[in-house]
Amino acid sequence: MAVVLEKRGNLKPFRSKAIAESLNLSVVGSELVGLVPLSALLDAANFYIQRENLMILDDDQKVKLAIDRLGLNSLYSFDPKERIIEWKVESSDPPKPLLDLRLTQFIKEGAALGSMVGLLTYGKKQWEEFDSTMRDIIPPLYGGVDHLLRFVEADTNAFNKYVEAIRQTKNAESDVAQTALLNAINVPMELERKLASLWSVLETISKIGNPNCISDVQVAVKCVETGIYGARCNVIINCKSLTDANLRKSLIQEANSLYKEAQQKCQQI
Structure with missing residues (x-):
């Protein structure tokens, strides 16, 4: 204005x-x-x-x-x-993340290594034909580091709300508690989806990126696979308390499917 x-x-x-x-x-x-x-x-x-x-x-x-x-x-x-x-605006007392800090480090390293390979390819004369492609695929990886780690805080907040709902209702199966639980499940579920969206980018980098950095790409995909595995475990554990059997089955199937895809992509790349 x-x-x-x-x-x-x-x-x-x-x-x-x-x-x-x-x-x-x-x-x-x-x-x-x-x-x-x-x-x-x-x-x-x-x-x-x-x-x-x-x-x-x-x-x-x-x-x-x-x-x-x-x-x-x-x-x-x-x-x-x-x-x-x-x-x-600074947080004076940031919440302690529930997602394992070592898992978040894997996620961070995976995205960072992928973007590093892209940056070591972009602007180099021998690969200048791929510059336009690199301009498109580097930002999702580079910006993905901070974006993905925001799920850590979101996971903490969502789980705290679930605990608070149980405390207030005295019933883990109440509608309020179940709604809060579903929100807590959706955070790692969405993390799995976001990580899975990086496969196409990593595949492209593995094919046209700086060949001297192929080992970095391999480590990156392993880190992403590990991140998906960790998020999957979080989903499955929390789903045990979900009373809606159909929803529970659907979420577990999706979590397992994304991890299966991650294993295949990791081997493929």
Whole structure:
């Protein structure tokens, strides 16, 4: 939302840039009043990344790009740690994750190794014919590290709500408790699905990626397989307390199916 501050003259007519360019001058910059969501700056950064054909993956670097291109430091200092909502709000007592920390490390390493191979392929003359493909498949792996690890906190929150529902109702089979339990099951189930979505990317990297990094790809797929196995175990354990037999059977079948696919993909790659 644009806010007019007449004394500062912070809003300029949209034609100002064209007029300035015709005079070989530049518009000073922009100003954001108050706090801004991280997504707004990332959207702006992605616009410039696409327009300028850049390869930037880190959110920190994307924010720096947005600040630079929008001229947010031109009028006043723009401190992203103080002005971006998500970065300003810090958790004073983060929950202890229920998903095993060693499992999350496997997940992190798998995605990180996959993106590393992509980065060691992208921009290299001998594989430049694959640059456009790498631009598409690197971000899901690179960004997947943080995205996938968010399931750890989600798992903790969901299970805590299930425990609280049992405490309040005094009945693990109550509708409230069962709904909370299903939410707790859906977190590792969704983690399995997200990890499974990486197979096509890893397959592509194994075929066209830097051949000197093939062992890294092999470790990456093993890490993803292990992540799926761990999530599957979490689903099956929690399903034991689910009273809906049909739903329980369906979830267990899907969890087992995704793990079976993971074993096949791991061997194949």
